[in-house]
Amino acid sequence: MKLFKHALVAGICAVALAGAANAETRVTYKSAKTSSSYYQMGVQIAEAVKAGTNGDIIVTVEESQGSVQNVMEAAVRSGNYVFTTPPALVELAHSGKAMFEGKDNPKFDEIRALFPIPSLTMHFVMRADTGAKTISDLAGKSILLGKGSFGAREGAKYLKIFDLEDKVALASVELNAAVAALKNKQIDGFVTAGSYPAPNVIEAAASTGVTLISMTDDEVGRTKRTKLVIPAGTYAGVDTDTVTTSLPVIAYTTTDMDDATAYELTKTYWEEKAKMGDANPWWNGVDGEMVANIYGKIHPGALKYYDEAGIAVPDRAR
Incomplete structure (x- = not known):
């Protein structure tokens, strides 16, 4: 009976460990209004990331009323929160100017860039x-x-x-x-x-x-x-x-995202971009030179990929 109990416990532990090992990473991608081409881009990225990581990273696309809302939510969202915005809005959030006046939040300093999307x-x-x-x-x-x-x-x-x-x-x-x-x-x-x-x-x-x-x-x-x-x-x-x-648009996250997830997300995005471009030509307008349009710091995980891929990163973004 004791042997049976030990075997049962061992079996349960093995299943639990296997489940933990195979658990996917979940990412929230805050995009734009559902009627916008940028929402459609978010859906395409979600599909590409799922395919490119064999389901290890699952991206859920959320509708947004605009880039200002996306940046504001960076101050209150935790975990793997990704959002799109022109980099100028991140700069305004950092300085507490314009639509961010009186809404200063230290979390804005934890915003980190991942990759450019179509401008x-x-x-x-x-x-x-x-x-x-x-x-x-x-x-x-x-x-x-x-x-x-x-x-x-x-x-x-x-x-x-x-x-x-x-x-x-x-x-x-x-x-x-x-x-x-x-x-x-x-x-x-x-x-x-x-x-x-x-x-x-x-x-x-x-x-x-x-x-x-x-x-x-x-x-x-x-x-x-x-x-x-x-x-x-x-x-x-x-x-x-x-x-x-053009007005550049960048996918950002925060320091809440771990380096491994930021690396895999960025790597998969660039590796799947050509396939996305075959289906939707707007992706063909994105290239590595657009990394220079980023305002603020690049997430260390994404930076690791850029260094490996030989994509130039401005010193100010490191």
């Missing part, structure tokens, strides 16, 4: 028959900016920077009607921001024929945004590179 990319899309190719060519044209979005705010800012406010006719059409309005010649062009290739720009290029406004380095500098080049051939009929601006 918000500005597109000034013009009907090809307008002949518009440069910022100054927008004068005298009717442009749709939309309302309330990052692209609308950024577009309005650029019109002011380049002294075009009184030289451009702003169309009162919703952005979701931009392609139809362009095709019907109700507008000469529209402004949109999102990861490239953007679905509405693909549609416009295929149905109407478009040109993209390309900027000079001086013009990019005046916007105080990050330069980004949309490669020739990204959109039908656009056969030259387009120099434009």
Whole structure:
């Protein structure tokens, strides 16, 4: 009887140890609104991580109302919390400025970067028959900016920077009607921001024929945004590179995540990125050089991967 009890206890312990050894690591990924392309990206990352780690890391995607909420939750969330945000918001949280004024929290100092995801990319899309190719060519044209979005705010800012406010006719059409309005010649062009290739720009290029406004380095500098080049051939009929601006977006976590998890998550992301790009081309716009866009420190686990992979990391991020 004693032998049976010992064997039973040993069996239970073996099962428990096996279960512990095979227990998956769970990660929460705070993304964007479910209607956003960035939420879809989060789902793609979750699927890629599950496949790439054979289920050892399971990522659960949570909807968010925006990047500010994502950063604020870093102060109260524990465990493996991953969130996406433009790095500028992490900088504002560290300094307690703008929307973080009076909301200082020492946990903001524990935010650490993992990897870049597709940037918000500005597109000034013009009907090809307008002949518009440069910022100054927008004068005298009717442009749709939309309302309330990052692209609308950024577009309005650029019109002011380049002294075009009184030289451009702003169309009162919703952005979701931009392609139809362009095709019907109700507008000469529209402004949109999102990861490239953007679905509405693909549609416009295929149905109407478009040109993209390309900027000079001086013009990019005046916007105080990050330069980004949309490669020739990204959109039908656009056969030259387009120099434009972007707002980098980074996946961050906190020091609550252990080094091994941060390493595996970062390593798997980069190793699976090519497969994700085969299904969704916006991943093809992400490369190792975008690590330079990170504000703040990179998580030690992620840093280990970058050093192994030979991806350059700025000294300030180490």
